[in-house]
Amino acid sequence: MSAEHPIVAERFLEIERRFPDLHPPFAPQAAVVEANRCLNCFDAPCTAACPTHIDVPRFIKKISSGNTQGSARTILDANVLGASCSRVCPVAVLCEGACVMHGRGEEPIEIGLLQRFAMDVFHSSGGKLTMKTAAKHPGKVACIGAGPASLACAAELAQRGFSVTVFDRNPLPGGLNTYGVAEYKLPARASLREIELIAQLGVEFRYDAEVDTPLLEDLERNYDFIFLGIGLGNANKLAIPGGDHPGVVDALEFIAAYKTAKVTRVNGYVVVIGAGNTAIDVANAARRLGAEKVSILYRRTAGTMSAFEFEYEHAKQEGVGFLWQTLPLRVHADGGMLEFLECIRVDESLAPIPGSEFHLACDLILPAIGQLPLLELLESIRGITLDEGRIVIERKTGQTTNPKYFAGGDCVNGGREVVDAVADGKRAALAIASQLEAIHV
């Protein structure tokens, strides 16, 4: 995959230059000093808070003993995407948020950066994932989608000797890890390097493979189990007059475009609509790509935005402006070029305040108002149950109401984080493995 990979082409250098690491990695000695600070708690709360239950004190103490490879293996044993998680996890509300150091009035241990340190050493020394059994099992599993959920499921099954094929409609694997997460957290290249190791376990990847009803029927015949890790679809459309103008671009499409270097520059004024993490990401990206002014438009107040607190703080540092209690009314364009967005202020009950209309000049509008479930595909699968567009599963196994299907990740939880998808994928893999072992004895 790597050598003639389109992602190493020239124009990616421009993206790399504009999106340097948000949190630069530890130098080796600094990592050891930080690792020594960890108390090595028993039944550690950081481990409990991690959805994949990485044994945090264990991997940290291996860094301080100089056993960095062992540290990386400890991480990977729990979370095969330990490298990308170390960069993208919202640690402040996960492991680091649970760290007992808060109770002593001290900074939490920098678990994310320590995890990244171990994983960087592992990758740069050519580390490989190991098999968990030498035996080959006859069982065959298909994973739909090549995002974090499917990757974790596929890797765990392959490590246990099962044949796994992963189908994705995109030309590259990784799902949002490759196409969605902010580049200054996780460059697409780093995502792909991590997946390369999963491919080396013998997992087969089929790209540009949109799974539809006929293909699904085919898969049902040829595979023992099917894992659904299809994530969510595009963002809600901007349902106002002019919302279909080509100058109005879905935030996720825009992010994917810059991450694959199809877009490397943005000029003029950009308006982002919505106040979730995606809105913040796309606003920051627009700033870094050169937009003179980026404004986030939100109908409520700062206190009620769905972005994490630290993401909001970050956006302010990137120079993103916020227009609270504002509704977009109509997109005004002059032919192919946007002119301005007509807006109105609203009160706490979201009722428009008469006479408060104003015009916001803009060259690009990026709606980021929640991702929609991929209903078309989901509704065509017999026997699975949906709840508000989310696939209903048995929590401990990931099995859907159609026993042939398992599911995990955003398509189940409605859109959480990478690490949640990994945890789901692994849990499902363990359940599938035990069912397959029972069938094929």
Next chain:
Amino acid sequence: MSDVSLAVNFSGIASPNPFWLASAPPTNTGEQIMRAFDAGWGGAVWKTIGAQVTNTCSRYSSIDWNGQRMMGLNNIELISDRPLEVNLREIAEVKRLYPRHAVIASLMVESTREAWHTIVQQAEDAGADGLELNFGCPHGMSERGMGSAVGQVPEYTEMITAWVKEKARTPVIVKLTPNISDIRVIARAAKQGGADAVSAINTINSITGIDLDTFTARPNVDGKSSHGGYCGPAVKPIALNMVQQVAADSAIPISGIGGIANWRDAAEFILLGCGTVQVCTAAMHYGYRIVEDMIDGLEGWMREKGFASIEDFRGLTIPRVTEWKHLNLNYKIVAHIDEAKCIGCDLCYIACWDGAHQCIHLDRVTGPVDGPIELHSTPASIEAAAHAAIAMTPIPKLDAHALRGAKGSTPLARIPRVDDTECVGCNLCSLVCPVDQCITMVEVPTGLPAESWEERSQGARCAPPVQF
């Protein structure tokens, strides 16, 4: 004008304070010692002089601990590698310029009466205020019949001390090696030979570590190593014990040495009876400037405690250290956890389960259960339950409550509880707890009179034993 005085008179050697630099690289040259005096040191024991030697490259190795450098230092250095005449000339110069500071000449020569008489004469002629006999160097010199080769044999110690005393006009301090089985025997021999004082301890035989790539021990001298002498913070407890043993056994002034790095360490040695203290590793690590806080800190503490002079508190701890057989077996304490301070690391829990008496439990939520181990969840079952629990990232849209939960407030389920019916009062949990004053040991009155093992074992023979 200070209301407390640090001035001491150690066996007739006057010193503006009890802080001396030990015989080592910080006292190699007159130039260094004068800078040290300017920094505030009260005295200096000159780097041991004798017949000039050649040293190796390298000479030191150390133990780092938990990211801290040099918790223990090891050396394979010999005595002064400078010509004797130069050292003597510089002693004279220092004494001329700093008449009120203590300059002690540390001596080591071959084991003949004549050699010792000559060096004593030379050192005293140069103006040394006292002599320290180095019977402690554990490496190199001992192979040549000097240093610890003398200090490990009571008869040699007594004989050479006596030779020195035949000649010496200034006080004689014998420096003791810890590389013996009973330091009191050597201290008695030194006293028998006429020593005015002893100093303890010299360095401890050691190999600090091995390079796991080359398999060479440290320090590496062209692919080989040799055992060295260990010192620094790591040896302080050993030094304190040896000082206590000598202090309780022989009525002889002691200059305390071993791991002293600040005024607290110094106060501890003085409480065990030392009249002065000597410092090497800490000065090698941070320079002479450390003495400023040694003086300032000790004065502050003395003021707080109402001590006007060193003599006011010297030796106060000696009667408080006794033999085990005299300790009160009817004294009972149990651990107490302050819920408000606990940060939920559960280190006390695992320490008590794996390293003590299985009486700390995580049952505040499920309901406290007192009694033997069988009644409780084990560490393994607790870990397994945590592993099986499903955790999810709390997100603002859905889990505002989880995100609002104040950071740093410890969930009740993570705050351990001591079953004081089972606690044996060993202290372990209070030692591992990372929060000051979170676990305290609380006395539980037993209603029984104090009784030592000695009393109990004798009493068993002549009176009815105490019934529990």
